[in-house]
Amino acid sequence: MTKTLLTKTQWNKLFPILNWGSTYSRKDLGGDVTAAVIVTIMLIPQSLAYALLAGLPAEVGLYASILPLVAYAIFGTSRVLAVGPVAVVSLMSASALSTLGLETLADYVAASAVLALMSGVLLVVMGALKLGVVANLLSHPVIAGFITASGLLIAVSQVKHILGVKASGHNLLEILSSLGQGLGQVNLVTLTLGLAVLAFLFWLRLGLSDLLQAKFGLSKQMAGTIVRIGPVFAVIGTIALSWGGDLPALGVSVVGAVPTGLPPMGLPQLNSTVLTALIGPAVLITIIGYVESVSVAQTLAAKRRQKIDPNQELTALGAANIASGLSGGYAVTGGFARSVVNFDAGARTPAAGALTAIGITLAAIYLTPYLYFLPTATLAATIIVAVLSLVDLTILKTAWRYSRADFAAVFVTVVLTLLIGVEIGVGAGVVTSVALFLWKTSRPHVAEVGQVPGSQHFRNIDRHQVHTDPSLVTLRIDESLYFANARRMEDLILDRVHRGSGQLRHVVLMCSAVNEIDLSALESLEAINHQLSDLGVNLHLSEVKGPVMDRLKRSHFLEELTGEVFLSQNCAFERLSKDPASEQEVS
């Protein structure tokens, strides 16, 4: 036997292409080619528009849609995820670079590529260490709030292109005040064009699908796909108009000269100060991009009863971002809209992504000359319509109804993202949800319980009609015992004992909801045991779980305990209440 670096299974896990590639069929090719053609048509305006949003030249968007797609096709576990530039990550990239004081556009382009490279390396490292779980720190409400607020921010940031004025800013107040100052210089030709494109795109979304289905008898899927590729018609139409009417001479801003050809390859050059400043934003972009991408991939995989491997997805997205950083692109991730189109258009394997990359390469070689006359207002309108579908403020209402803690986390995320910026917004959302979780678990619910008559079941004496016994207090602690609530538990138990009658001889802690006892809590339990013993009261435990009991056995606590550990609360009650028949009271 020859020695190998990895076993066959490991190779297959690392390169999922080995799995689907080995059984690739003519049928797969058919589906993949169709999907690739449609996604390419959809992706051309999107990648140009998102590059604009990221503050980058249009071609960078195309470059970010070539090699990253090939890298994902090799490493990815989702059969239909389409990676490339997306709105929220483009906004985050722009926001990260805005504070660096970069002087030249070349530096800005290099910094964007470095950000992708850093994010890629981080993703690969997280994949190797199986650290995908850190994404779990982003709660659903925080993600929903963040996406909604980012969508609003992006939409507002594009209004300047529709008005034809100069404006800047990275939060709502900055952008609005900057827009306000520019209102005097509105270019009416740009505005007319922009509004017309907006109207066309909204009609595509809201009216066209029904029309195609009703009048032309197209399937819902087919109609949906035509709607998705619709923006390309706006691009073609406005290029023709802009060229024919010489709109640039009328002050309409256009994309201008776009270099023709393949992406430049190589390591982007930057000084070390900028590199250090990019680490924080790279972490945030990495986590947000990963969470977005994995949830899209999982949703689509479930529809075909396929599975994805969240840890391998880290490696795959990492490879895509490294490829982007090395080929003149910027940060990429899996996009929702284009993955749905890919799925609906019948993509069967990740080869569809590689074929899309070929499509975009052809565009970069042959179509770039035609982009000169493309109005930026068209791209801005594309972005606005795309991101408004992300905005869903009902999450605020849902969260408010369900719990104040969830609401607080969404609210902080939405408000700070809008008023300060994306990094602070999402960071504050995570910190708020973690802090509120610690806060809640540090103030656990403790119920005094009694026996439900005729059963072996014990419930809260305040909510149910139950039997109790004056010599015995049973407290059910509804939380793991750990450092944040250890001292509070001490106070609470001793307080209850001090309020108890003179007959009180036993305190039972019912541990059915205690999932852990850490060292701080153990020390508190020892203190409680000691202090109750001074008062002539024995401390007992009931329903201690296996893993918790295993741990307690490693300490001296069980030897020092003045009472016993009962398998069930019922055993504890039967044994400790002196005469269950005569003395029980129904409270």
Place this chain on the structure above:
Amino acid sequence: MTKTLLTKTQWNKLFPILNWGSTYSRKDLGGDVTAAVIVTIMLIPQSLAYALLAGLPAEVGLYASILPLVAYAIFGTSRVLAVGPVAVVSLMSASALSTLGLETLADYVAASAVLALMSGVLLVVMGALKLGVVANLLSHPVIAGFITASGLLIAVSQVKHILGVKASGHNLLEILSSLGQGLGQVNLVTLTLGLAVLAFLFWLRLGLSDLLQAKFGLSKQMAGTIVRIGPVFAVIGTIALSWGGDLPALGVSVVGAVPTGLPPMGLPQLNSTVLTALIGPAVLITIIGYVESVSVAQTLAAKRRQKIDPNQELTALGAANIASGLSGGYAVTGGFARSVVNFDAGARTPAAGALTAIGITLAAIYLTPYLYFLPTATLAATIIVAVLSLVDLTILKTAWRYSRADFAAVFVTVVLTLLIGVEIGVGAGVVTSVALFLWKTSRPHVAEVGQVPGSQHFRNIDRHQVHTDPSLVTLRIDESLYFANARRMEDLILDRVHRGSGQLRHVVLMCSAVNEIDLSALESLEAINHQLSDLGVNLHLSEVKGPVMDRLKRSHFLEELTGEVFLSQNCAFERLSKDPASEQEVS
């Protein structure tokens, strides 16, 4: 009735002096005076030494032991806590100021006062907002590790004074390498003196108490008190020696001229850059100082069956630090050793602290001239002996035995405090313990349970002999369901169902240990319900707690649930297992 700002109870709560002051007796005065005399004698060398440790002139230590004690006497709820400069907080203060690049000693003194003032304001604000709970973020093992590492760091930092060399640094490596460079310049007279004082102080601690008890028949308490005030004899003896032998001429470093008189009153002046830089350290000093002080106060109060009010303690320590900052002092808190001496010497009320303040004032007026010849080696020896009693490395062993998570938190705290510094050390300890708590709760223990024969009790099928039914899987989830584990729960439940037999019709989630279901988890439960329904399996819940149920009722989940919610797991099992008598299997 006249309107008042506060009710009488509120006045009494804010000024505990109104309680004990109104019943103050001659007997109280006797105890308090005795205690005050002894604590004053003990506090003089301590306050000089800790000022040295904090990088401050000796008199600052005295100033920090006057008005802060009066402030605490007015606001404090502990009858015996003795506040003033303490070792760990002095080290933290020095560490915070070392990075500011302050040019003059006057600036350094002012910055120390500002740090006390900030910490005081922060404490008062926390008291007003009842935010004492934030101290709970410091787990017992992290505190123990931090105190131990700080003690080692302090001891090593004082070795330079014993050797009579110059050295600096704020972590172990810096100090040791700095000491190594100075080894050529060791002053033998200083070294001899330093070692002699060290030997004397160690003998005080280790030998004197037994001697006094055995030979002179003193009580253990009395002997302990004499041991505690012993360092003052070393101070007197070495002052005499230094003056008589003109040791400064031989290169022995002495305290030098100390201003005589009352502390200077007023707001310390500092520029705003320094102010901003001090906020972070002030927060840390505040929390560490508070935790230390409250735990000393609680331990001593419990011995006399008294109670302290942790929130009022915030106000009291805040007032003490504000008083210190305004009267030329620096950060103070309740000290362990001196509070024990105060307690043992019979202090009965906080008036003992006020009387101690008078003693220190007299010292500041009349004794300062004599301090000129006091060798710094004497003070360093005092510090070394005092802090070595804080060092207790067994916490590492205890934590290792009990749980790896607790060990990791202590280990990180100890190692980073020693190698990098106190702020990073304690900060990393808190972050580690919080991160590990999130990590643990994000990977909950899930047990498949069955009925313990002949009971209504359900336990883990892997640990107990229990009844199960093939049409029914019951999973007991041993954790609250929240954002960090919501997605994992989805995977886990669906995995179990996919592994189940074709007979499987019901999944019961036993929620006895589920203390909360947040919005993220609710969305995951909805997804699970939906996906199980596709597989023809019903989802049920059992033993849902009151507060959790209240919340679920505010959502649409219960309406969409394909199964039922059972009061007890036993009801669920009886109802759902088709024929309990015949089909149950003992696994």
